[in-house]
Amino acid sequence: MSFRVRGRRVRKWFFGDSARAFGTLGVLLLALLAIVPAKDRFREWLGYQKEYEILIRGRTDGVALAKRFQSGVQQIWLPERDVTDRCMTCHTRLKETSLAGVGQPFRPHPPIPHSLTEFGCTICHRGQGVATTVEEAHRSTKAWEEPILPAQYSEAGCGQCHRDGLKGTPQLNAGRVLLARYGCVNCHRLVSPEGGASQGTDRPPSLKRIAEKTTREWIYFWIKDPQAWAATATMPNFGLSDADARDVSAFVISQSSPGSIAPAVATNDAGAAAGAELYGESFCASCHAMQNAAGKITGGDLAPDLTRVGSKVRPEWLAAWVKNPAAYLPGTMMPHFRFDEKQIGLLVSYLGRKQDSYFPANIRLEPATAAQIAHGQKLVLEKGCAACHEMNGVARPDNFAPDLTAVGSLPPARVLLAPGVPRTLPDYLAAKIREPHAFGREMKMPRNQFTDAQVEQLVTALLAQTSRSQTFPAALRRPTPVNVTYQPAGRAGQLMKDLRCLSCHSINGTGGSMAPDLTWEGSSVQRAWLLDFLKNPNTLRPVLIRRMPRFNLSNDDASTLADYIMTAYQTPAFDREEVDATKLTPTEASRGKSLFYGKYACNSCHIVDPDNDKGYIGPTLTQAGTRLNAPWIFHWLKNAQALRPGSLELNWNMNDEDAWAITAFLMQQKNTRKPGGER
Amino acid sequence: MNSLYSRLRGTAVWRSVFRSGTGDTNLHRSLTVQQNIFLHLASVKIRRRALEFGVTWYLGTLSMASFVILVVTGVLLMLYYHPSVPQAYADMKDLQFVVSAGVFLRNLHRWAAHAMVVLVFAHMFKVFYRGAYRPPREFNWVVGVMLLLLTLFLSYTGYLLPWDQLAFWAITVGSNIISAVPAMGAKIRFLMLGGHTVNANALLRFYVLHCVILPLIAAVFLAVHFWRIRKDGGLYTGDKPRE
Amino acid sequence: MPDQTPHVERACPGCNRRRFTTAGVGSLAIAGIGSAVFGYEFLSPNALYEPSPIVDAGKPERYPPGSVTPDAQSGLYVVHGPEGIYALSAVCTHLGCVTAWRPELDMVACPCHGSKFHIDGVKIEGPAPRPLPWLKAWLNDEGNLMIDRSEALTRKQYVRVQA
Amino acid sequence: MRLRFVAALIALLAIAGCHRPGAPAAIAAIAYGNAIVMVSGDHQAAPAGATLEQPLVVQVNDADGNGLAGARVEFRGSGGASFYPATGLTGSDGQLAVKVQLGSMAGRNSLLAMSRDKTGGRFDLNGAATALGYQQVLGRELAEQHCARCHDSRSTAERVSNHDNLGVTPHSLDDGLATNSLGTADLVAIIAHGGAAIGRSPEMPPYSPTLSVSEIDALAAWIRIVAVPAYGKP
Amino acid sequence: MVDCIRGTSPVSEPKDFRASFDSDSQRTPVRVAFVTRRTTPHVTKAGDDRVMTNPDALLRVAVAVMALLIVLVVVSLLFDAPLEGLANPLQTPNPAKAPWYFLGLQELLHYFPPVVAGVVIPSLVVLALVVIPYFNVNVEAEGFWNRNGERKSILVWVAVAALSAFLVWFSVYAVLVPTLVSGGALIVTAAAPPQDKGFGGWLRSKPLPFWIMTWFLVVAITLTVIGTCFRGAGWSWVWPWGEL
Known part of the structure; x- marks a missing residue:
């Protein structure tokens, strides 16, 4: 029987007439409809729950685990937070710490400060909470473009609410610092939900008088590759060609206001050695770095690297700058040292010899033509130089670069991808930071030389900028501490501004973090000591390389400053004059001494007896009796954190007797010998 | 089994619902059609030629079938659907991920809807090419x-x-195409959407239109359509009118 | 009398046309019954949008000794009696009205039909058939008082807290 | 027509398939050493999923113990650790540095470097890295702030160590020999109430009012996870 | 009522009126014959051009419905209904497309101003559909080329040429091509011999409405397919299989 004939017979048997077709199709339909519930019976999550049941069956604590296990779709529903998370349907026991060694999806969640049922999963981890299949829940699909956040960026989840520098999120915090420090926020807007855009912290210099300061050749060399000049440079690399750099330098010089600088000071080699000494004595290295003979860069990173400063700046500008920096750059962080003409000459002699032989030998620029200047101006506008630098005739551009406020919610479908970059948001951001020009030569975003770790930090900080983070209720948000702009008043205030105290010290929440907080300094110290210190600062911590410089203050200035600090910076918690003499008896002091060396082992960190004590984490206390006030010591011992939050000093929670005894002991320390310094 | 079935048919309740038998005789067969509310729009007898597949391709029947499928699945889907923003979208996700057979019903509804559009168009063209629109079927x-x-x-x-x-x-x-209507386009669009953009009002309006108003109107038209088939001489078979 | 009406379907003489029809009708019937069974599953939601029956009532310190704290939203009272803290359902056992704590009367009163209860749930008067149930309460790992509204206690149990 | 289209499509796909760059050519060893040693990068800790700050540097030695250039080293990791590149040849100094990305779950990742000698025999080098969870990251930050000045003997310009100035020399915090013998309760007690609390040096001050309970737990969790040898399972 | 009488045939002789009933009322519906002078109750042919609705028609309908259901269930089991991200008014997908059955219109919008493509054309189409049965030309169903071939041929040439010129003017090639094809077919069939029994003859027997509807159908399908498959970002032409 041929195949065709048999086929016809079969067809006839099944579909021969409408009754047969009816019966056949009826059975077929029934079979197909049966697939529908069968499909439900084999849902993916059921498989995981079954797997979990098998897993706990083999364990000794299986009975207890089984009792706590809930089958079926599990859900955290938080309507007010727009959370519907069914992750626990497969991740069955997130709180079962005894299953710590088990792999996913049954691994318990590591301890975090938040309750899982209070926030759900997707607020931090992203992904699709409502999904009950692996693919849909974790990966990017057509309906959902927010895949699970990769583990290395998990701190971005915290950053959505926490803008206050959470201690457990170093990567996020570092990323935010980088965003502000490397000028990212000068072009890109990053608005916080409380309002107010992030401000840069790198303070790019004004270029309005740049011709006084440096040469066109140096500008040319610098803008081609700032990091080639100084590894610590925060200015990014714009990838300019030689001709472009030539033209930009031409324009930058051409827009500079006419110079008003005094003629050059005399320099000499002998002065250079003395200048080096003065450089050290003035603690310039607290802020400025320099390459030493061994080729190692030492010094602070608050201010520019001075290794080759002689090739960079004009000597007459340097002299004027050292004399009073604010005259050239009113917003500078550099204090006004009261150097005399001789000292200025020494410093200029020293720094002027810090030169790079390569530079003058190799960089030669012909005088600029008008066309070059015009092209340079065009480039300056294109690259947005004025977003960071003040310039004559170029306004600061608004909305120069894309707003990054909600960049963490950017759907991957909407980002432009360079070849070879995986289609995920973190990869896109990392690629963009690492090599912006890979997305097209014409891209105006410049490149910074970030390390892999820094790129990870930056991406983390950017991923925290979700659209969700903008809509969280205020009760959940931990905003950036409000940037108070405290400015001391009056003549002392002028003086403090001139000395740039707030570059290093902070007062009332404003200022730098390099030196101690001075908010309650008036309660802490005695005026005589303070006056002496201002005129001739010595260090309290002998091992520090960063120290308070000597500003060569006049007696008048110093006492104005001391008076102001003593009156304005007093804590309301106690009165520094209120001393109960009965508590400061010699017997108490000797008891205090034994407590100091015994029970509390203060000598681990502080030096009282410079010959025997060695701990030098805390300030030296050899002259505590002349420096500090007794009530301050007492309260400090009780709870130092309340007086200076973030201080290294522990909160001892000491009882009053012990605290007074140690206070008595310390008030006896009136050693006049200048400690340390020679280390 | 058979006796149980016949005893069931003998009960007073059964007989009160189904007054006639199921079809042992032509009378019973006729009575089932006549006495069934769903079937009585059809005639008791039908031209043999009208049943041939090539005549109609059963396109009208299939259009009606898709409509019924859509009503049934649609009513079931309504049980899990809130016409509000953005809950409506979340309900889609729920249908997909947690409702038993939810995604199947949604698929069925969606594909049946597409099928119905295709079938109705096809039905129209088939009717046209057969000339079945000619009097007395013009209405x-x-x-x-x-x-x-x-x-x-x-x-x-x-x-x-x-x-x-x-x-x-x-x-x-x-809806932007509608606003191209001269003079009152924007107004029509405004009325249709209940706003100037597609928003929560539009969703609610479309929901009510989709689930209540349009199906009711369609049901009325369907009834007329079927009734008129019978009144206009049954399904058009293309037979030449008898001389 | 035999049926002599000509049928269209004569192509299959003596065939078991009836069996096929029965098969079709039977399949449809099974499909119908199956759909009914499955309709039950479809109609039972697998995920509920309801507040959890387990309520986090916060730190037990919020409830000073001798206090009765009504939580109308959760429908319960947190009572700190001499023996410890317990949670009492505020839902009247009569017809489900939410009762009110009347400190001046020192009793729980139902506004609907006048049932009155002692603060330990025992009925004083009114149509309520049963005393107000005690709800399961415990302290969780973070030290918060948790109350399960879905679980009534059969015996009195207190959550003891250090004063 | 359709057939032709399908044929064209298949041909196109075939062409595309042929042009696709194949798997990277296997790196073949140029030289064969006898031993592999760790140069640097062992026992680092980083947040889960992150890239280790320092690369893992290994050196392949010849029979005389000198670095051998051109030896093939293959890396494998447990716990989700991955290496870039995963296979490479040693440089002129006999060393090979690879980036290590940790697994996405907190815990210890073992790092294995393998090379072969002339006869094809395998010799290995075992290393480890630690992936930190939130708690441990917090612990590390706290340790850096509060503990490292005394417990870390390394001095930097920013943070001068007080390690050598103390009466009793503090243990390094990753010193598993010292910390693993302590129960977690004791560990927490020392941090919270000072060394004196369990009869150790009073120079270890009590941190209980300064740090919260969860912060002390975080510190303990960090100390546990960075212990060398590892805490817990032998 | 004449229609109710089955199997009657005209006879020459008028007879008296007589009514007759089938004897077995259980077997068949009551059959009433109105016998006039011009008819006779004599049944010349078995009345088998009609069948019982139940079960013959019902069974066939059930089979058809089940077949549809099976197809839909299979499709539903295999392919999930599309669902994209949550509606976001700030993020316009490119291209933003209407449902497929409106894509023909959307394609027209690409060529004509919105008033024409969005309002005038659809209204005209609906109107044209409604009025079809009320025009004699539609009802008569006379082959287009049956009469006045010469004159009509000129008319067709002119109509197709005018329409094509209009379409070329607006560069609506998506409509022009189907227009030329159907217009060409119409002109070519004029040449088919009237007595041809094949395809040519069949086409030749078709009336004008057939041609117009076919033209409309081809245009509609072409536009819809183009709008659905061949339009990408910015409504630019793309190949559904990607760049070759």
Whole structure:
């Protein structure tokens, strides 16, 4: 029987007439409809729950685990937070710490400060909470473009609410610092939900008088590759060609206001050695770095690297700058040292010899033509130089670069991808930071030389900028501490501004973090000591390389400053004059001494007896009796954190007797010998 | 089994519902048609030629079948659907991920809707090419055109309900075409959407149109359509009118 | 009398046409019954949008000794009696009205039909058939008082807290 | 027509398939050493999923113990650790540095470097890295702030160590020999109430009012996870 | 009522009126014959051009419905209904497309101003559909080329040429091509011999409405397919299989 004939017979048997077709199709339909519930019976999550049941069956604590296990779709529903998370349907026991060694999806969640049922999963981890299949829940699909956040960026989840520098999120915090420090926020807007855009912290210099300061050749060399000049440079690399750099330098010089600088000071080699000494004595290295003979860069990173400063700046500008920096750059962080003409000459002699032989030998620029200047101006506008630098005739551009406020919610479908970059948001951001020009030569975003770790930090900080983070209720948000702009008043205030105290010290929440907080300094110290210190600062911590410089203050200035600090910076918690003499008896002091060396082992960190004590984490206390006030010591011992939050000093929670005894002991320390310094 | 069935048919309750038998005799067969509310729009007898597949391709029947499928699945889907923003979208996700057979019903509804549009169009063209619109069926042709429009409106209003990107932009594009109507286009669009953009009001309006108003109108037109088939001489078979 | 009406379907003489029809009708019937069974599953939601029956009532320190704290939203009272803290359902056992704590009367009163209860749930008067149930309460790992509204206690149990 | 289209499509796919760059050519060893040693990068800790700050540097030695250039080293990791590149040849100094990305779950990742000698025999080098969870990251930050000045003997310009100035020399915090013998309760007690609390040096001050309970737990969790040898399972 | 009488045939002789009933009322519905002078109750042919609705028609309908259901269930089991991201008014997908059955219109919008493509054309189409049965030309169903071939041929040439010129003017090639094809077919069939039994003859027997509807159908399908498959970002032409 041929195949065709048999086929016809079969067809006839099944579909021969409408009754047969009816019966056949009826059975077929029934079979197909049966697939529908069968499909439900084999849902993916059921498989995981079954797997979990098998897993706990083999364990000794299986009975207890089984009792706590809930089958079926599990859900955290938080309507007010727009959370519907069914992750626990497969991740069955997130709180079962005894299953710590088990792999996913049954691994318990590591301890975090938040309750899982209070926030759900997707607020931090992203992904699709409502999904009950692996693919849909974790990966990017057509309906959902927010895949699970990769583990290395998990701190971005915290950053959505926490803008206050959470201690457990170093990567996020570092990323935010980088965003502000490397000028990212000068072009890109990053608005916080409380309002107010992030401000840069790198303070790019004004270029309005740049011709006084440096040469066109140096500008040319610098803008081609700032990091080639100084590894610590925060200015990014714009990838300019030689001709472009030539033209930009031409324009930058051409827009500079006419110079008003005094003629050059005399320099000499002998002065250079003395200048080096003065450089050290003035603690310039607290802020400025320099390459030493061994080729190692030492010094602070608050201010520019001075290794080759002689090739960079004009000597007459340097002299004027050292004399009073604010005259050239009113917003500078550099204090006004009261150097005399001789000292200025020494410093200029020293720094002027810090030169790079390569530079003058190799960089030669012909005088600029008008066309070059015009092209340079065009480039300056294109690259947005004025977003960071003040310039004559170029306004600061608004909305120069894309707003990054909600960049963490950017759907991957909407980002432009360079070849070879995986289609995920973190990869896109990392690629963009690492090599912006890979997305097209014409891209105006410049490149910074970030390390892999820094790129990870930056991406983390950017991923925290979700659209969700903008809509969280205020009760959940931990905003950036409000940037108070405290400015001391009056003549002392002028003086403090001139000395740039707030570059290093902070007062009332404003200022730098390099030196101690001075908010309650008036309660802490005695005026005589303070006056002496201002005129001739010595260090309290002998091992520090960063120290308070000597500003060569006049007696008048110093006492104005001391008076102001003593009156304005007093804590309301106690009165520094209120001393109960009965508590400061010699017997108490000797008891205090034994407590100091015994029970509390203060000598681990502080030096009282410079010959025997060695701990030098805390300030030296050899002259505590002349420096500090007794009530301050007492309260400090009780709870130092309340007086200076973030201080290294522990909160001892000491009882009053012990605290007074140690206070008595310390008030006896009136050693006049200048400690340390020679280390 | 058989005796149980016949005893069941003998009960007073059964007989009160189904007055006639199921078809042992032609009388009973006729009575089932006549006495059934769903079948009584059809005649008791039908031209043999009208049953041939090539004549109608059963396109009208299949259009009606898709309509019934859509009503059944649609009513079930309504049980899990809130016509509000953005809950509507979340409901789609729920259907997909947690409702038993939810995604199947949604698929069935969606594909049946597409099928119905295709079938109704095909039905219209088939009727046209067969010349079945000729008198005395001219009014039924007009009813059919109305049903075609209703089908399109039903499908279009249903398109918005998932409240996803596809839905939102399809309706935005579609409703902008309407605003091209001279003089009152913008007003019509405003009335249709209940606002100037596709928003929560539009969703609710489309929901009510899709689930209540348009199906009711369609049901009325369908009834007329079927009734007119019978009144206009049964299904058009293309037979030459008898001399 | 035999049926002599000509049928269209004569192509299959003596065939078991009836069996096929029965098969079709039977399949449809099974499909119908199956759909009914499955309709039950479809109609039972697998995920509920309801507040959890387990309520986090916060730190037990919030409830000073001798206090009765009504939580109308959760429908319960947190009572700190001499023996410890317990949670009492505020839902009247009569017809489900939410009762009110009347400190001046020192009793729980139902506004609907006048049932009155002692603060330990025992009925004083009114149509309520049963005393107000005690709800399961415990302290969780973070030290918060948790109350399960879905679980009534059969015996009195207190959550003891250090004063 | 359709057939032709399908044929064209298949041909196109075939062409595309042929042009696709194949798997990277296997790196073949140029030289064969006898031993592999760790140069640097062992026992680092980083947040889960992150890239280790320092690369893992290994050196392949010849029979005389000198670095051998051109030896093939293959890396494998447990716990989700991955290496870039995963296979490479040693440089002129006999060393090979690879980036290590940790697994996405907190815990210890073992790092294995493998090379072969002339006869094809395998010799290995075992290393480890630690992936930190939130708690441990917090612990590390706290340790850096509060503990490292005394417990870390390394001095930097920013943070001068007080390690050598103390009466009793503090243990390094990753010193598993010292910390693993302590129960977690004791560990927490020392941090919270000072060394004196369990009869150790009073120079270890009590941190209980300064740090919260969860912060002390975080510190303990960090100390546990960075212990060398590892805490817990032998 | 004449229609109710089955199997009657005209006879020459008028007879008296007589009514007759089938004897077995259980077996068949009551059959009433109105016998006039011009008819006779004599049944010349078995009345088998009609069948019982139940079960013959019902069974066939059930089979058809089940077949549809099976197809839909299979499709539903295999392919999930599309669902994209949550509606976001700030993020316009490119291209933003209407449902497929409106894509023909959307394609027209690409060529004509919105008033024409979005309002005038659809209204005209609906109107044209409605009025079809009320025009004699539609009802008569006379082959287009049956009469006045010469004159009509000129008319067709002119109509197609005018329409094509209009379409070329607006560069609506998506409509022009189907227009030329159907217009060409119409002109070519004029040449088919009237007595041809094949395809040519069949086409030749078709009336004008057939041609117009076919033209409309082809245009509608072409536009819809183009709008659905061949339009990408910015409504630019793309190949559904990607760049070759």
